Amino acid sequence: MITAQVLRFLVDSESEKLKEADLVAQHLQAAATKFEINTQRRAAHFLAQLAHESGFRPVEENLSYSADGLCKVWPKRFTPQFAIECARKPERIAEVVYQGRLGNTEPGDGFKYRGRGFIQITGRDNYTKYSALIGHDILNNPELALRHEVSALIAAAFWSENRCNQLADEGDLSMVKAITLKVNGGLNGIVERGQYFVKAQEALA
Template sequence: MPITQQQLLQILPQARQVAGFFVPALNAAMSRFKIDSPVRMAAFIAQVGHESGQLTRMVENLNYSAQGLLATWPSRFTAQTAAAVARQPEKIANIVYAGRMGNTLPGDGWKYRGRGLIQLTGANNYRAAGAALGLDLVNHPELVEQQETAALVAGWFWQSNGLNELADAGQFDKITRAINGGLNGQADRLALRDAAVKVLA
């Protein structure tokens, strides 16, 4: 049961400018990755809706203040180093993502920063998603910013992390942890999920 543009906008009203582009992309991804029941679709739309600012942001915002850097990555910054790179997204990415998630070369942190509907991050994840989808995301990470690829990557991540099964079991907190690493923004995620459940019922 594909989602319609009207239904999507009832759940994600801020997506008005892009909904027409995203509806076919989301439907293709949900069909391919078995996100095919109201409970699975509601969880998926809620999570990608939250992660992407209701489909309006396809690239991670790394424009942090010094205080924001210290609050978000206390183990990676001192007051002095945070002040030196505040509001410089490329430098920030290359510090916070260096030497992890498969990032080994200078500049990999920025090259493989979070993109798409679920913020694919790190060279290893770009490599894995690209291999699964038959796309060269290692050399062309910017593809993940495009609606069709963003939706496919989100669907691939969802299925490969067992999130359909967690949705079936009502384990929404566990879905958020798998995507976010914690429960950041959970109130908004739950509100979007509840809206989606009503619309898709």
């Protein structure tokens, strides 16, 4: 169901081509099978969200924000002066933003367990949880989350854990909002996610 042709149809452009599309499709299909993303509608919703989140490329949160960026993204954590002190210092930013949250208790956890994957997971608690769910020790080897196979498994496991299959079963375009809330925690990129869903349905048909 999930093929290189489908992925390229969704994200290829004149300026940027999806590298290793065959490999990515192989791993996404294996992960989808494992976590029962096994109907056209489920797969269309799944691929639409991944297309927006990462373009089917395992990504890593770099946290190299400018002072203005810090104030916009985390206005409650950074005053203008504090943002200037932290700007372009990813490890310092991670400490401010993530330390003491999401299970991050050890020095450096915030940066060590920053967001990674097709759908990014963040924090020691999530790395612990998904290590058990997918059978890869990303807790002690966080960089594994950037491998295509592991990133695909994390995305599909996240999908399953957040009951996105059940949401997908309830409708087509009408369910993009509810699924986006599960994946994103908000409605960032909701229009584009809907557009990707329509394209995914077309490609999978």
